Amino acid sequence: MIDKLIENIKKKQAPVMVGLDPTMKLVPEHIKQKAFAEYGETLKGAAEAIWMYNKGIVDAVAELIPAVKPQIAMYEQFGVEGLVAFHKTVEYCKQKDLVVVGDIKRGDIGSTSDAYAVGHLGQVQVGNTMCRGFGEDFVTVNPYLGSDGVKPFIEVCKQEKKGMFVLVKTSNPSSGEFQDRLVLPEGCTDASKARPLYEVVGEKVAQWGADHMGAEYSYIGAVVGATYPEMGKVLREIMPKAYILVPAYGAQGGKGADLVHFFNKDGLGAIISSSRGIIGAYQQEKYAQYGPLNYADAARAAVIDMREDIAQALA
Amino acid sequence: MIDKLIENIKKKQAPVMVGLDPTMKLVPEHIKQKAFAEYGETLKGAAEAIWMYNKGIVDAVAELIPAVKPQIAMYEQFGVEGLVAFHKTVEYCKQKDLVVVGDIKRGDIGSTSDAYAVGHLGQVQVGNTMCRGFGEDFVTVNPYLGSDGVKPFIEVCKQEKKGMFVLVKTSNPSSGEFQDRLVLPEGCTDASKARPLYEVVGEKVAQWGADHMGAEYSYIGAVVGATYPEMGKVLREIMPKAYILVPAYGAQGGKGADLVHFFNKDGLGAIISSSRGIIGAYQQEKYAQYGPLNYADAARAAVIDMREDIAQALA
Numbered sequence: 299m300i301d302k303l304i305e306n307i308k309k310k311q312a313p314v315m316v317g318l319d320p321t322m323k324l325v326p327e328h329i330k331q332k333a334f335a336e337y338g339e340t341l342k343g344a345a346e347a348i349w350m351y352n353k354g355i356v357d358a359v360a361e362l363i364p365a366v367k368p369q370i371a372m373y374e375q376f377g378v379e380g381l382v383a384f385h386k387t388v389e390y391c392k393q394k395d396l397v398v399v400g401d402i403k404r405g406d407i408g409s410t411s412d413a414y415a416v417g418h419l420g421q422v423q424v425g426n427t428m429c430r431g432f433g434e435d436f437v438t439v440n441p442y443l444g445s446d447g448v449k450p451f452i453e454v455c456k457q458e459k460k461g462m463f464v465l466v467k468t469s470n471p472s473s474g475e476f477q478d479r480l481v482l483p484e485g486c487t488d489a490s491k492a493r494p495l496y497e498v499v500g501e502k503v504a505q506w507g508a509d510h511m512g513a514e515y516s517y518i519g520a521v522v523g524a525t526y527p528e529m530g531k532v533l534r535e536i537m538p539k540a541y542i543l544v545p546a547y548g549a550q551g552g553k554g555a556d557l558v559h560f561f562n563k564d565g566l567g568a569i570i571s572s573s574r575g576i577i578g579a580y581q582q583e584k585y586a587q588y589g590p591l592n593y594a595d596a597a598r599a600a601v602i603d604m605r606e607d608i609a610q611a612l613a
Numbered sequence: 614m615i616d617k618l619i620e621n622i623k624k625k626q627a628p629v630m631v632g633l634d635p636t637m638k639l640v641p642e643h644i645k646q647k648a649f650a651e652y653g654e655t656l657k658g659a660a661e662a663i664w665m666y667n668k669g670i671v672d673a674v675a676e677l678i679p680a681v682k683p684q685i686a687m688y689e690q691f692g693v694e695g696l697v698a699f700h701k702t703v704e705y706c707k708q709k710d711l712v713v714v715g716d717i718k719r720g721d722i723g724s725t726s727d728a729y730a731v732g733h734l735g736q737v738q739v740g741n742t743m744c745r746g747f748g749e750d751f752v753t754v755n756p757y758l759g760s761d762g763v764k765p766f767i768e769v770c771k772q773e774k775k776g777m778f779v780l781v782k783t784s785n786p787s788s789g790e791f792q793d794r795l796v797l798p799e800g801c802t803d804a805s806k807a808r809p810l811y812e813v814v815g816e817k818v819a820q821w822g823a824d825h826m827g828a829e830y831s832y833i834g835a836v837v838g839a840t841y842p843e844m845g846k847v848l849r850e851i852m853p854k855a856y857i858l859v860p861a862y863g864a865q866g867g868k869g870a871d872l873v874h875f876f877n878k879d880g881l882g883a884i885i886s887s888s889r890g891i892i893g894a895y896q897q898e899k900y901a902q903y904g905p906l907n908y909a910d911a912a913r914a915a916v917i918d919m920r921e922d923i924a925q926a927l928a
Contacts, residue, residue, distance in 0.1 A: 319725075322738060330740065339740035371725045375732035376739075377746030378696050385693055403721055405755065407785035410686045413636075417690035423637060424691075425645065425654035431692030440720065442757040443783050444790030468758050470722035475759030476814065481794040482807055489804040492797055499791065 299435045299461045300512035300519070300541060303397045304566060306364030312605045313561070315365040315399065316597075317545070317573025318355070318387060319372045320348035324578045326590035329354075345379035348372075351593075352387045355577055356394060358594035359601045365397035367543075367571050388434055398434045399543065403465060405440030405447045412450035419462075420454040436461040438521055438543070441499050445506075452510060452518060461517035461541075464503050466533060467496040469523025469546035496529065500536040507540050515541050515567065524557060524570065531559035534567070542568045547604065548575025554604075554611035561612060570608055576600045614750045614776045615827035615834070615856060618712045619881060621679030627920045628876070630680040630714065631912075632860070632888025633670070633702055634687045635663035639893045641905035644669075660694035663687075666908075667702045670892055671709060673909035674916045680712035682858075682886050703749055713749045714858065718780060720755030720762045727765035734777075735769040751776040753836055753858070756814050760821075767825060767833060776832035776856075779818050781848060782811040784838025784861030811844065815851040822855050830856050830882065839872060839885065846874035849882070857883040862919065863890025869919075869926035876927060885923055891915045 307313050322330070322344060330347045337343035356366070368391075373384035391398045404414040416422045417431040439451050441464050451462050467477055477499075480492035500520065507516030519541035522530050534542065544560050547553075547570045560568035579585040579600035580593040588596035622628050637645070637659060645662045652658035671681070683706075688699035706713045719729040731737045732746040754766050756779050766777050782792055792814075795807035815835065822831030834856035837845050849857065857875050862868070862885045875883035894900040894915035895908040903911035 321728075322740075334740055339742035339744075341737075341739065341744050341746065344737070344739040344744070369721075369725055369728075371719070371721055371728040371732070375728040375737045375746060376744070377732060378693060378700055380732070380746070381693050381696055403755075404686070404718070406684075406686055406718055407783060410634075410684055413684075413686040413690040417686070417692060417695070422656075422659070422690045424656065424659040425637075425649055427654035429654075429656050429659070429691070431656065431690060431695070440718075440755050440757055442755055442780065442791060443785055444787030444792070446785050446787040447783075465757065468722060468762075470758055470761050472759030472761040475817070476757060476810065477759070479796040479799075479810065479813065481796045481810070482804060484794075487804045489797060489802045489807075492804075492807075495791065495794065495796070495810070498794065502790070 299397065299459055300515050300517040303365060303461070303541070303569070304515065306397055307566070307569065310362060310364045312363055313569045314363055314601070314604055314608060315367050315569055315571045316355070316359055316363055316576045316601065317401070317571050318352050318366050318368040318577065319573040320351050320577065321372060324574070324581070325351045326580070326593050328591060341376045341379040344376045345383040348380070349383040349386050353390060354594040355597045356391055358598040359576070360394040360396055362598070362601050362605065363396065365399060365569065366391050367399040367401050369401040369573065385432055388432060392433070397436065399436040399438070399463070400432065400434030402437050403440050404437065405443050407443060408446040408450055411447045415451045415454035419451070419460045420458050436463060438463045438465060440465050441502070445502070448506065452506060455517055456510060461519065463519040463521045463541070463543040464499070466500050466503060466520040467522045467526055467529050469525045473523065497532065497536060500533045503540055504537040507537070511539065515539055519543055521545065522560065527556040527559060534559055534562070538562065543571060544568055545571045548572040554607035557608060558611050565612060572604055576604065614712065614774055615830050615832040618680060618776070618856070618884070619829065621712055622881070622884065625677060625679045627678055628884045629678055629916070629919055629923060630682050630884055630886045631670070631674055631678055631891045631916065632716070632886050633667050633681050633683040633892065634888040635666050635892065636687060637662070639889070639896070640666045641895070641908050643906060656691045656694040659691045660698040663695070664698040664701050668705060669909040670912045671706055673913040674891070675709040675711055677913070677916050677920065678711065680714060680884065681706050682714040682716050684716040684888065700747055703747055707748070712751065714751040714753070714778070715747065715749030717752050718755045719752065720758050722758060723761040723765055726762045730766040730769035734766070734775045735773050751778060753778045753780060755780050756817070760817070763821065767821060770832055771825060776834065778834040778836045778856070778858040779814070781815050781818060781835040782837045782841055782844050784840045788838065812847065812851060815848045818855055819852040822852070826854065830854055834858055836860065837875065842871040842874060849874055849877070853877065858886060859883055860886045863887040869922035872923060873926050880927060887919055891919065
């Protein structure tokens with residue numbers, strides 16, 4: 299699937315993905331009214347609204363982008379009905395030949411991580427039948443539990459030819475609280491040798507990835523926030539064969555010029571994600587002329603601008 | 614909700630919870646056959662099977678225990694249908710006056726953690742209506758993203774009078790890979806002052822919890838695996854007011870005698886969880902006489918033995 303992702307990036311000439319992270323505040327009134335008229339102000343009504351909203355955006359931007367990244371929390375907030383909308387969104391994007399990265403940030407002890415991996419990337423055995431749960435192409439994984447929480451995901455990726463991105467340095471303001479802490483190398487008492495935890499995790503990602511390669515890159519990638527470009531530069535070197543998923547372009551503050559060092563010299567190795575900056579574009583001054591009715595066209599215009607910003611930075 | 618949990622523990626005289634972590638291998642044949650006859654070997658068939666299996670266990674053990682801990686991954690592996698079974702299980706356990714700890718190990722950037730918190734503990738606004746998603750009483754939270762990934766859960770707990778357990782030291786073999794790494798105090802270059810990451814996280818839990826107290830204990834608790842009793846002893850002192858959820862009793866290797874130091878002198882402060890050791894008891898030699906048809910009675914017997922083991926250790 300990493301090869302498919304790279305192929306899609308080359309074909310669309312755009313190392314970008316759109317985060318499908320719907321909230322009730324982002325969904326235009328006309329969509330909400332229609333959904334509530336049918337299902338009431340219920341979880342089902344909300345789920346219908348976010349699904350219709352997503353569909354409009356995907357229809358408008360699919361030809362411009364290689365991949366999407368639905369954030370499952372934004373669906374899970376609406377309970378089971380929200381997850382129905384998540385699943386529909388995954389299916390629909392796959393039909394549109396988009397690579398789907400489930401931003402699920404799961405991670406647990408071995409047998410439990412296996413259940414997550416099976417549910418999102420693989421197949422679960424029911425009697426003598428193999429069944430597929432959510433069916434994303436990639437997922438994001440939290441490494442806090444160590445190798446035996448990560449390896450079940452790797453195994454399923456291997457079997458199913460899928461991929462994953464391990465959280466290394468997240469985009470949020472307090473990510474440094476634990477991730478930046480200086481840790482001593484094992485068995486070492488020389489404080490000058492201490493390095494930030496995110497580098498230690500990055501090295502693990504490189505190790506895990508070395509034996510799990512696509513044609514050019516590993517299918518074990520990493521998440522490094524656009525908001526930390528200097529750290530991205532270091533991590534790029536620590537993990538030369540890992541694809542880096544770079545969230546937080548746009549609304550969270552990352553800009554094209556900050557992103558150059560996340561890429562390798564081949565122009566590959568990173569994919570930049572923007573969520574609210576795209577899907578909520580119609581609410582921004584810059585794209586306000588589209589209005590809520592044409593929210594999907596506003597999203598399309600924002601994708602075009604984002605592609606251009608990144609292309610210029612990489613040129 | 615921490616007060617309700619403690620009240621339930623006192624009433625049932627048992628600081629134990631049962632992990633409702635169903636897998637197809639644990640569900641007895643007669644239940645699977647019935648579910649598959651109705652829904653086929655499908656995700657819906659699997660979901661019906663695990664729900665019926667859970668219901669049997671809950672009916673048999675509810676009067677003996679204060680709380681249950683469904684592990685959401687075991688449901689999520691069956692996709693949306695599995696999560697329907699999760700939700701039914703949560704609802705049913707609440708009807709039985711059990712405190713429900715959703716073992717979800719979520720954690721993300723601020724706005725995303727808020728969506729998880731709302732979906733699992735709180736209410737989401739749909740139009741002018743407030744709707745409830747999954748409705749657990751407590752959840753487990755992954756701290757890797759730092760304070761701003763944790764605080765939205767705290768806010769929702771405060772509003773809704775619910776609670777949470779932050780992963781501090783997990784029970785799995787490789788938990789030490791990152792959690793045990795020695796980290797330098799901020800701004801310090803003296804290697805002799807370095808301490809394991811789990812202690813640093815434990816201190817944060819104590820800080821977060823200090824302003825969020827029930828009558829005796831904070832509603833911000835911690836997860837510390839039964840498999841690491843020595844670390845539990847240290848963490849008990851670092852977090853005197855945090856309730857400690859101690860998984861991995863039984864199948865993963867923890868024993869009653871290992872658990873004494875997780876408790877405070879008041880006999881409170883910890884709750885021990887067992888999953889497979891209880892719900893899969895009928896598959897163990899010790900309880901084999903019950904047979905698969907009486908799997909729930911086997912679970913009940915295993916709960917009684919677990920209560921006794923812990924009571925003796927604490928005596």
